[in-house]
Every structure is written in C-alpha cells, then in structure tokens.
Amino acid sequence: MSRVLTRFPDHGYLVCNSYTRSADSMPANSDLSSLSVRQLRARRRRLAASLADPQANLEGSLVSQLRRCGKEGCRCTQGELHGPYVYLSISRGADRRLVYVPADLAEAVRQHLTLSEQIEASLAAISAINLELLARRQLD
Numbered sequence: 187m188s189r190v191l192t193r194f195p196d197h198g199y200l201v202c203n204s205y206t207r208s209a210d211s212m213p214a215n216s217d218l219s220s221l222s223v224r225q226l227r228a229r230r231r232r233l234a235a236s237l238a239d240p241q242a243n244l245e246g247s248l249v250s251q252l253r254r255c256g257k258e259g260c261r262c263t264q265g266e267l268h269g270p271y272v273y274l275s276i277s278r279g280a281d282r283r284l285v286y287v288p289a290d291l292a293e294a295v296r297q298h299l300t301l302s303e304q305i306e307a308s309l310a311a312i313s314a315i316n317l318e319l320l321a322r323r324q325l326d
C-alpha cells in the first residue's frame with residue numbers, strides 16, 4: 187500500500203491511501219528454459235484451467251480519500267476533512283477517473299480486483315510459455 191497525496195482543484199480532494207495492484211506481474215520465467223516442450227505445454231494447460239472467471243475482471247485500484255465539502259464554516263475548512271470515502275481509480279493513459287464505491291460494495295470490488303490480478307498474472311505466465319515455445323519453434 188502506497189501513500190499518495192493528490193489535490194483536485196474543484197473539490198479539494200485528498201487521496202490518503204492507495205491500494206494498488208502489484209505493479210510487477212511478470213512471472214519469473216528464467217526456469218522455463220529448463221523445461222521440456224511437453225512440460226511447458228502441461229504448465230500452460232494448468233494455468234489456463236486454473237484461470238479465474240474472466241467475468242470477474244475489473245480494472246483499477248481502490249483509493250480512499252478525505253474531502254472538503256466546500257460549505258462555508260464547515261469543520262473541513264479548518265482541516266477536519268470528511269471521509270474517508272472509497273473510490274475505484276481507473277487510469278487510461280494520462281487520464282484518471284474516480285468512481286465512487288459505496289461502503290457495502292467495497293469488499294466485492296476488492297475481491298474483483300484480486301481476481302483480476304490473478305487473471306492478469308496467469309495470462310502473463312501463459313504468454314511467457316508461448317514465448318519460450320516460439321523461441322524453440324514449437325509454438326502450436
């Protein structure tokens with residue numbers, strides 16, 4: 187979990203905590219070269235069979251924010267901010283969008299993100315195997 191501080195000019199949002207997906211999902215594929223083609227294909231089959239349900243896929247990361255409401259005289263103007271509120275942060279290139287996550291859905295969103303991370307890791311591992319098969323001219 188990283189600590190991020192972001193200020194949005196319109197509402198004075200403050201990001202306090204950022205629950206990001208692990209940035210490095212590349213599998214350690216140094217051991218692939220020691221496996222036979224048959225073993226590589228077996229591993230690929232196992233990875234594909236254990237792939238989490240793709241319907242769970244949800245991209246983004248959870249962030250929690252404290253915010254200012256903008257009302258004059260509110261305690262937040264003295265630095266006692268409201269929240270924290272949970273948002274799903276979705277980045278596409280340089281654009282970042284925040285979608286409010288109601289408290290009773292936060293756990294479901296967290297589970298979706300975990301499954302998405304597993305799907306991504308499995309697909310990356312399958313790709314690494316296919317790359318190894320290609321290098322051996324054994325890609326089928």
Ligand SMILES: [Zn+2]
Binds near residue numbers: 255261262263268
């Ligand atoms: Zn306020």
